[in-house]
Amino acid sequence: MQFKILKKDGFARTALLETKRGVIHTPAFMPVGTNGTVKAMTPEEVRDIGYEIILSNTYHLYLRPGHETIKEIGGIHRFINWQGPILTDSGGFQIYSLASLRKITSEGVEFRSHIDGSLHFISPERAIEIQIALGSDIMMVFDECVPYPAEKQYVEKSIKLTKDWAERCKNYFEKQRTNQSLFGIIQGGVYDDLREKSLEEIVKIGFDGYAIGGLSVGEPKEDMYRVVKNVTPLMPEDKPRYLMGVGDLIDVLHAVEHGIDMFDCVMPTRNARNGTLFTSRGRISIKRSEFKDDSTALDPECDCYTCRNYTKAFLRHLYMCREILSMRLNTIHNLYFYCKFFEKMRTAIAEGRFQDFKKEWLPVLEKNFS
Numbered sequence: 001m002q003f004k005i006l007k008k009d010g011f012a013r014t015a016l017l018e019t020k021r022g023v024i025h026t027p028a029f030m031p032v033g034t035n036g037t038v039k040a041m042t043p044e045e046v047r048d049i050g051y052e053i054i055l056s057n058t059y060h061l062y063l064r065p066g067h068e069t070i071k072e073i074g075g076i077h078r079f080i081n082w083q084g085p086i087l088t089d090s091g092g093f094q095i096y097s098l099a100s101l102r103k104i105t106s107e108g109v110e111f112r113s114h115i116d117g118s119l120h121f122i123s124p125e126r127a128i129e130i131q132i133a134l135g136s137d138i139m140m141v142f143d144e145c146v147p148y149p150a151e152k153q154y155v156e157k158s159i160k161l162t163k164d165w166a167e168r169c170k171n172y173f174e175k176q177r178t179n180q181s182l183f184g185i186i187q188g189g190v191y192d193d194l195r196e197k198s199l200e201e202i203v204k205i206g207f208d209g210y211a212i213g214g215l216s217v218g219e220p221k222e223d224m225y226r227v228v229k230n231v232t233p234l235m236p237e238d239k240p241r242y243l244m245g246v247g248d249l250i251d252v253l254h255a256v257e258h259g260i261d262m263f264d265c266v267m268p269t270r271n272a273r274n275g276t277l278f279t280s281r282g283r284i285s286i287k288r289s290e291f292k293d294d295s296t297a298l299d300p301e302c303d304c305y306t307c308r309n310y311t312k313a314f315l316r317h318l319y320m321c322r323e324i325l326s327m328r329l330n331t332i333h334n335l336y337f338y339c340k341f342f343e344k345m346r347t348a349i350a351e352g353r354f355q356d357f358k359k360e361w362l363p364v365l366e367k368n369f370s
């Protein structure tokens, strides 16, 4: 995997991440494909909007239909019909946020499936074995995402576990003959000293890229910004930096400013499905009665399929009828808005005007148009 920095603007940078299945222009947003689908979208629609990489999650696919099934079918790319790069998470985060009856030991995590209650055990080695079977291009180590809030001594113990698990993931990965990449994850809660300790330990093990985990889990924004500001410049400059679970475009601007390259978040797709749409004049809730007779486009500045062909009145109508087309048209627009935002941000960095871009967009993104 090659990571080539094209241009720097302060700590912000725009780069090319070259994988065997294609190039990713960074800063990049990675749409979330739970169960192997970016909900309501075909892979062609996601690709035609301009996305180069999507996420699939190990926890769901391991439970249903099972990683062996996907392997027999020909791997995750064949299964979901996405020929570009795919990043899979380790499953650890979903176990904490979805499964029940969890038991965390130094060996791994025992949990009950949120689907049928069956008992499972995933070790760091198993988490890598599953991702290798899926055949993703970028795999994530099995980490412990520290919840917020968490006592400092709990976090101290947890980063030791995350470090041991990261070592075990790397050792297992190196014994397999696979040309996939493996990213490490830095934890440490909101404690700057523990963040630096976790960073040093994970970088010492050595990975193809590094993620900041344990954020966007309910901590105050100023804690998230402080951790990103302090940790990011200490991460290896010549490797991709991935801020997990982020996020809101305001948070993206703060993170790109400090040198983050990759993002994933359910925001554009989940918000679309509940009628919250991002526009060039702020965020709007399409179900509001003020749009009942509004014959104008959702966003006059947007040239996506939805904005070119439908009125706010129709989008509101579809939403009120809970029509499937409502989810599709809203998702097309929100994904398009995010994709174009990242494209404009990359251009701004390439032209050395990231600060202007941030100043121009922050007020828009903070605005609730209604």
Ligand SMILES: O=c1[nH]cnc2c(CCNCC3CCCCC3)c3[nH]c(NCc4cccs4)nc3cc12
Binding pocket: 032, 033, 034, 055, 056, 057, 089, 092, 093, 097, 143, 144, 145, 146, 185, 212, 213, 214, 215, 216, 217, 244, 245, 246, 264, 266
């Ligand atoms: O430390 C972490 N370790 C591992 N994963 C994390 C994730 C999941 C990132 N998205 C995975 C996707 C893989 C494909 C399917 C969908 C998820 C996080 N997401 C958030 N916040 C957003 C949040 C989302 C839900 C609750 S908080 N913080 C996160 C912190 C960690």
Ligand SMILES: [Zn+2]
Binding pocket: 298, 299, 302, 303, 304, 305, 306, 307, 308, 332, 333, 336
């Ligand atoms: Zn649009």
